[in-house]
Amino acid sequence: MKSEIITIGDELLIGQVIDTNSAWIVEQLNTIGISVYQITSISDNRQHILTTLEEAQKRADIVLITGGLGPTKDDITKQTICEFFGSKLTLHQESLSLIKALLLRRGISEIIENNRNQAFVPDNCTVLLNHNGTAPCMWFEKNEKIFVFMPGVPFEMKAIISDQILPKLKTIFRLPEIVHKTIHVQGIPEALLAQKLETWEDNLHKSIKLAYLPSPSSIRLRFSAYGNLPNTASLREKRSNLIADEETERLLHGVYTEPVERVRNDKQNFEKQSLIEIINQEIIKLQKIIPQNIVSIDERKIEEVIGEILKSEKLTIATAESCTGGNIASLITSVSGSSEYFKGSVVSYANEIKIQELNVNAQDIEKYGAVSQQVVEQMATNVRSKFNVDYSIATSGIAGPNGGTAEKPVGTVWIAIASKNNVYSEKFQLGEHRGRNITRASNTALSMLKKFIND
Amino acid sequence: MKSEIITIGDELLIGQVIDTNSAWIVEQLNTIGISVYQITSISDNRQHILTTLEEAQKRADIVLITGGLGPTKDDITKQTICEFFGSKLTLHQESLSLIKALLLRRGISEIIENNRNQAFVPDNCTVLLNHNGTAPCMWFEKNEKIFVFMPGVPFEMKAIISDQILPKLKTIFRLPEIVHKTIHVQGIPEALLAQKLETWEDNLHKSIKLAYLPSPSSIRLRFSAYGNLPNTASLREKRSNLIADEETERLLHGVYTEPVERVRNDKQNFEKQSLIEIINQEIIKLQKIIPQNIVSIDERKIEEVIGEILKSEKLTIATAESCTGGNIASLITSVSGSSEYFKGSVVSYANEIKIQELNVNAQDIEKYGAVSQQVVEQMATNVRSKFNVDYSIATSGIAGPNGGTAEKPVGTVWIAIASKNNVYSEKFQLGEHRGRNITRASNTALSMLKKFIND
Numbered sequence: 001m002k003s004e005i006i007t008i009g010d011e012l013l014i015g016q017v018i019d020t021n022s023a024w025i026v027e028q029l030n031t032i033g034i035s036v037y038q039i040t041s042i043s044d045n046r047q048h049i050l051t052t053l054e055e056a057q058k059r060a061d062i063v064l065i066t067g068g069l070g071p072t073k074d075d076i077t078k079q080t081i082c083e084f085f086g087s088k089l090t091l092h093q094e095s096l097s098l099i100k101a102l103l104l105r106r107g108i109s110e111i112i113e114n115n116r117n118q119a120f121v122p123d124n125c126t127v128l129l130n131h132n133g134t135a136p137c138m139w140f141e142k143n144e145k146i147f148v149f150m151p152g153v154p155f156e157m158k159a160i161i162s163d164q165i166l167p168k169l170k171t172i173f174r175l176p177e178i179v180h181k182t183i184h185v186q187g188i189p190e191a192l193l194a195q196k197l198e199t200w201e202d203n204l205h206k207s208i209k210l211a212y213l214p215s216p217s218s219i220r221l222r223f224s225a226y227g228n229l230p231n232t233a234s235l236r237e238k239r240s241n242l243i244a245d246e247e248t249e250r251l252l253h254g255v256y257t258e259p260v261e262r263v264r265n266d267k268q269n270f271e272k273q274s275l276i277e278i279i280n281q282e283i284i285k286l287q288k289i290i291p292q293n294i295v296s297i298d299e300r301k302i303e304e305v306i307g308e309i310l311k312s313e314k315l316t317i318a319t320a321e322s323c324t325g326g327n328i329a330s331l332i333t334s335v336s337g338s339s340e341y342f343k344g345s346v347v348s349y350a351n352e353i354k355i356q357e358l359n360v361n362a363q364d365i366e367k368y369g370a371v372s373q374q375v376v377e378q379m380a381t382n383v384r385s386k387f388n389v390d391y392s393i394a395t396s397g398i399a400g401p402n403g404g405t406a407e408k409p410v411g412t413v414w415i416a417i418a419s420k421n422n423v424y425s426e427k428f429q430l431g432e433h434r435g436r437n438i439t440r441a442s443n444t445a446l447s448m449l450k451k452f453i454n455d
Numbered sequence: 456m457k458s459e460i461i462t463i464g465d466e467l468l469i470g471q472v473i474d475t476n477s478a479w480i481v482e483q484l485n486t487i488g489i490s491v492y493q494i495t496s497i498s499d500n501r502q503h504i505l506t507t508l509e510e511a512q513k514r515a516d517i518v519l520i521t522g523g524l525g526p527t528k529d530d531i532t533k534q535t536i537c538e539f540f541g542s543k544l545t546l547h548q549e550s551l552s553l554i555k556a557l558l559l560r561r562g563i564s565e566i567i568e569n570n571r572n573q574a575f576v577p578d579n580c581t582v583l584l585n586h587n588g589t590a591p592c593m594w595f596e597k598n599e600k601i602f603v604f605m606p607g608v609p610f611e612m613k614a615i616i617s618d619q620i621l622p623k624l625k626t627i628f629r630l631p632e633i634v635h636k637t638i639h640v641q642g643i644p645e646a647l648l649a650q651k652l653e654t655w656e657d658n659l660h661k662s663i664k665l666a667y668l669p670s671p672s673s674i675r676l677r678f679s680a681y682g683n684l685p686n687t688a689s690l691r692e693k694r695s696n697l698i699a700d701e702e703t704e705r706l707l708h709g710v711y712t713e714p715v716e717r718v719r720n721d722k723q724n725f726e727k728q729s730l731i732e733i734i735n736q737e738i739i740k741l742q743k744i745i746p747q748n749i750v751s752i753d754e755r756k757i758e759e760v761i762g763e764i765l766k767s768e769k770l771t772i773a774t775a776e777s778c779t780g781g782n783i784a785s786l787i788t789s790v791s792g793s794s795e796y797f798k799g800s801v802v803s804y805a806n807e808i809k810i811q812e813l814n815v816n817a818q819d820i821e822k823y824g825a826v827s828q829q830v831v832e833q834m835a836t837n838v839r840s841k842f843n844v845d846y847s848i849a850t851s852g853i854a855g856p857n858g859g860t861a862e863k864p865v866g867t868v869w870i871a872i873a874s875k876n877n878v879y880s881e882k883f884q885l886g887e888h889r890g891r892n893i894t895r896a897s898n899t900a901l902s903m904l905k906k907f908i909n910d
Binding site: 012013014015016017018019020022023024025026027030035036037038039040041042043048055211212213319321324325326327328329330332333334336337338339342343344345346347348349350352353357387399400401402403434435438 | 467468469470471472473474475477478479480481482485490491492493494495496497498503510666667668774776779780781782783784785787788789791792793794797798799800801802803804805807808812842854855856857858889890893
């Protein structure tokens with residue numbers, strides 16, 4: 001089952017925005033077993049739209065189009081859609097009511113012409129209501145192909161895809177059962193990870209595909225296990241199988257009810273369970289290869305994982321930060337509910353603050369330097385006792401680009417973790433880039449804390 | 456002058472990465488007056504590549520292609536390129552030397568087959584050396600159109616575009632003089648900003664185009680002033696005008712020397728100056744409309760602007776943070792050299808830390824609540840005196856999603872700025888989203904500090 005994505009609008013073609021919509025849509029389509037053949041970004045120009053739709057339908061079964069439907073730029077796209085599908089614009093009463101209600105919630109009681117025009121849709125499309133914006137979503141079927149025109153505003157588009165388009169596609173097409181699972185890995189560069197996992201990857205169960213999804217702070221490994229291949233019969237053939245009567249036909253264009261789904265679900269539940277089992281087996285093998293690097297067997301970030309551990313064990317924490325400059329505290333408090341376990345932090349950027357606020361021994365700073373095991377351990381120990389918490393994290397290092405010496409080059413970072421009876425510290429040699437050094441030191445510190453608590 | 460961008464590779468089509476390359480390339484091309492007609496993402500499949508190249512050359516003068524050139528996936532793309540341009544692969548000695556040197560720097564002294572293959576290029580292309588990676592960049596001219604194949608790794612691609620492709624395109628095409636200037640705006644939502652600027656925008660000098668480039672923390676306004684329109688003659692016609700002899704022809708395929716550039720520069724310097732003047736006139740008008748919201752008349756962020764002020768005035772600063780959880784300290788210390796003016800911070804997430812570390816009056820917390828003018832002003836005043844700095848910032852608020860009350864709903868934030876003789880505080884009602892509330896509170900606090908120092 002092949003699909004294509006078309007984005008309409010100048011924003012991408014003048015470099016104004018980065019196309020994050022397409023990556024999200026691809027991920028959603030993949031989740032239900034639909035692959036994406038091409039992504040095309042074009043301007044809102046009549047001929048350009050017509051040509052692109054024409055070409056896309058030759059290659060794909062499903063064409064998802066975003067953008068070009070705002071209140072001010074509605075005209076060209078919608079007129080062009082009418083031309084392509086041989087339709088006339090007609091007022092869609094339900095959309096008009098929704099638009100009025102939406103504007104009212106925003107404090108606007110009088111509807112202007114531009115907004116009213118948005119409720120006009122081609123007369124031969126199925127309208128998917130947009131509950132978060134003023135542009136209705138339009139679903140067409142032509143030459144056995146499906147075309148869906150959606151607004152480009154990310155949260156409007158996402159809601160329509162999740163709540164309406166994906167369920168509808170699942171009803172129309174017989175798609176393979178697919179199970180996805182994502183693992184969060186940290187503390188290992190991508191190339192080294194790939195090398196360590198090479199043999200394991202080569203021997204992955206044949207139903208599984210693996211994707212590396214790297215970000216500046218971690219790598220997500222996405223497992224996708226595929227069930228039986230999709231039936232590649234055409235939409236029309238599928239229909240004649242699936243659809244017995246007019247009632248079901250109506251369902252295809254409106255809201256589908258349980259029965260249709262239930263029949264499919266009964267058959268697929270067994271397969272789904274076995275796919276989950278296949279992935280779990282691979283994860284067990286993976287855990288033996290990189291036991292230290294797996295942050296979570298799901299999408300959770302390290303700060304969320306730590307938050308859950310601290311919360312469930314009723315433990316508290318504080319940080320004393322030099323080179324990370326408050327970034328660890330900032331990560332911890334990015335998690336909702338962190339006030340239950342995070343008491344606070346001393347960011348001791350200047351040496352005098354290390355001495356005055358964290359009782360670090362001034363002579364030790366003199367003798368060993370601020371970036372030293374002696375100093376970072378005192379920072380951790382003292383912030384823990386001063387803030388009266390169970391655990392503490394301390395950092396001291398040279399983030400760069402300046403301040404490095406031959407003995408302690410840029411990227412040298414000491415990290416310490418303290419508990420009531422123990423303190424553990426480790427030295428790291430990170431890179432040359434200030435921002436990445438701060439990010440890596442922060443994430444490494446949180447990983448160390450997790451290991452420290454687990455041990 | 457029209458261009459198209461094609462990205463080759465599965466990464467985008469399985470949702471593995473977001474296409475940030477294209478937005479960057481668009482911005483660079485726009486800078487020298489080349490517009491982008493279409494962006495297409497395709498897989499590394501022979502027929503798909505051939506068809507896409509065929510279609511792109513019908514629409515555009517310049518086709519820039521990224522990706523499909525890694526050491527493991529080289530084959531399909533390069534064989535297909537040979538098919539399209541009627542070429543044979545031949546060893547490019549200079550690239551081979553570069554690859555060997557690069558691998559040696561990474562500690563690899565023996566070159567493997569995959570890497571050696573990367574030095575083979577089509578015999579009818581001009582090689583643009585890749586100094587940052589193993590895949591050479593290939594420049595073709597066919598039917599008066601230019602095709603450039605680049606590696607997809609962002610920093611390799613960026614270096615080649617900036618250092619080689621843009622200068623080369625400027626030599627070949629007569630492009631309009633374009634001047635860009637970006638202004639950083641903060642503390643005003645995009646819709647409200649657009650409304651305030653409507654009249655001014657409608658009356659912008661006709662040579663100017665304005666783009667809104669929003670990010671979670673601020674909005675960049677990009678001015679682009681265009682000189683005379685490009686000569687739309689074909690590449691070949693341009694050539695016959697521009698190129699007098701074989702020597703210049705060679706320059707087009709290698710490094711161009713000064714003379715060619717100097718002639719153009721003399722003519723264009725005058726125009727450039729007048730375009731800069733046109734933009735500056737508009738900025739003066741803009742400053743009168745939103746005097747409080749302009750952070751910088753360039754790309755600098757608020758934390759950089761403040762850093763420069765503090766450094767030049769030899770002033771010091773500290774923060775006392777509750778709801779921002781260390782994020783302000785983190786922003787300040789993201790700037791290289793911040794240790795010259797930033798002494799540190801107390802992140803007082805728990806009330807006991809506010810009392811113990813910042814000497815906030817416990818009865819005031821009891822009476823007014825932690826999110827109150829009384830508390831935030833004490834936090835600011837006391838951290839300033841305790842850390843012995845010239846200025847301080849304090850925050851206390853409800854980031855959400857929980858913790859709100861009828862009186863103090865989620866998004867209520869108090870921010871205070873203190874100097875030796877003065878303290879100023881203000882209450883803000885931000886939104887419902889935790890992450891955005893923290894970002895907005897942090898940026899608002901930094902803007903307040905800037906205003907406080909300036910006043």
